[in-house]
Structures are given as C-alpha cells and as structure tokens.
Amino acid sequence: MTTTRTLVVMRHGKSSWKTNDPDIARPLNPRGTRDAVVAGQILAPLGFDLALVSPAARAQQTWQCLQMGGATAREVRTLDALYHAWTPQIIAELKGLPAGAARVLMIGHEPTLSDVILTLTPPSASRSEIEAKFPTSAIAVLTTEHPWDALAEDVATLAAYEVPRG
Template sequence: MKSITLVRHGKSSWEFDVSDALRPLKKRGINDAKMVANQYVKSVKLPEVIYSSPAVRAFSTCKIFLEIFNLSEESVSVKEDLYDFGGESVIHFIKRLPNNYDSVMLFGHNHAFTSIANIFGDKFIDNLPTSGLIKINFDISDWKDFKQGTTEFIIIPKELKA
C-alpha cells in the first residue's frame, strides 16, 4: 500500500514584478496553509518523505507545513519535476519514487494536482484550491505501477473557516 498527499501552494501575490517561479505567498496563503497543516496533522501520521516544487510559493507553503510538523528544511527535497502545470512531469516523478517510501507528500501546482487527483483518485474535484490538500491511497507495492487509487480525504481551507 502506497499513499500520495498532494498540497497545492498557498495563495500567491501578483503585486511584485517577479518571474512566475519567484512569486511569494500572500498573507491569506500563509494563514490558509497553517490551517490546512494543522488539520492534516490531527488526521494522520506524517509522510515518510516530502518533496516540493522549487517555486517560491510552493516551497514557502512546504516550509509552513514543516514548521507545524516540527521538521527542519533538510526534511524536504526540492525537485524541478514538481514545477509542472500539466501533470505529466509529476506523474513521471511519482512513478520513479524509491519503493522504500510508502507515504509521500508533494507540494506543487495546478492544473497538475487537480488533474492527478481526478485521474488517480476516486472522488472528482472541480479544482484543488490554493492550500488545498488531497490524500490518495494505492494498492501497489511498486511506484512504477502507479494507477487508480482511493481518495482518503480532501482538506479545503474554505471548509475549515465555516
């Protein structure tokens, strides 16, 4: 049994004249990521390994989760393959994960994460919102066999505010 937790980066700011990869989080993005991380940590045990896109907004979101998890930045590996908006690079990355890891958390981007959640999970979502998280379990023993799985849960910031 393997599991993937996908976390879309927090709400980012467009007010700075920087490249896409350098866009920072807005205050709302920081607050939403903290809420989701706190909810996640109540629900399940921590993943065995964490990977993040190198984009500032994704890695900043990841660092918020690390703080809540009480882990250091050395606990995360930054991977260029996760700076992907279509999903093909992320799927290829997942299929190459080391088999000694059963539970993996990825920080990245849309449309890739919504697409992967809908292709490989069993609950359709219109859109994984910023700071949204989805955990999918797979009945496989080798990541190269990555296929349809079962969506365990979805955490949406807006639903936590209700």
C-alpha cells in the same frame, strides 16, 4: 504483505500578485501563510517519509508553513518538474519513488495537480469537487495498495479532500 501507500497532493498557498518578481519568485500572501500553517496542523499526524516540493517560492514557503503547523518529513526534495511539467511526467516521477516511502507529500501547482488526482482515482463525489476546482492550499489524500512503480489510471482511492482556511 501489502503496504498501503499514501500520496498527499497539495496546491501551494495563496500567493501575492503585488510583486514585479517573475512567476517562480512570487511569495505567499498573508492568507496563504495562515492557510498553510492550518494545513500543517491537519497533516502533522501523517509524518511523511518524503516531501516533494516545487522550486517556486510560494511552494517552498508553503512547505515552511506546513512545518510551522507541525508537518514533518524524513526527506525533502525540490522537484523542478512540479513547476512546469504535465501529468505524464509527474506520474513518471511518482513511479520512481523509493519503495520504502509509504507516505509522500507533493506540493505544486494547477492545473497539473488536479489532473494527476483525476488520472489516478476513479470517479467519486469528492473527485467531482476537485474536477470543478482545486483551490490554493487544497489537500487531496490518495491511497493505493499498488507499489509506486505500478501507478496507473484509477489505481488510487481519494481518501480525503480538504481546503484548509486560517
């Protein structure tokens, strides 16, 4: 029996530039908070097995806002690679996901997230939108029949793409 795996790739909510904090400490701004709560309402029905979240404050706050909107995950991990790694390292991390995790959420940053999506999915109209821009709070839902350790170029389908706005 084949298990469909779902990877939801989300860019953190809009962040504040009105701070003297280092980049990793920049918080969400009010719009980013609103958008992430709306995203949580959209993602609530999925009930994630695992959420992988960048250590950046804006990504961690995005996850908190998703929860306020109703999103859940059985396990949440802060993944340092989501803050500074490039596509090959992120895909290597995904290949190491537990086989029992059928629904995974990943919250991180550009330009890496869109590149991961473009690597894992074949060309499509929605993919062209992501190629042009993957804005803050954007959500891409990828599905695959392959096990996580078999992730490779073009093995996933871009099932949905949405940019929630609150």
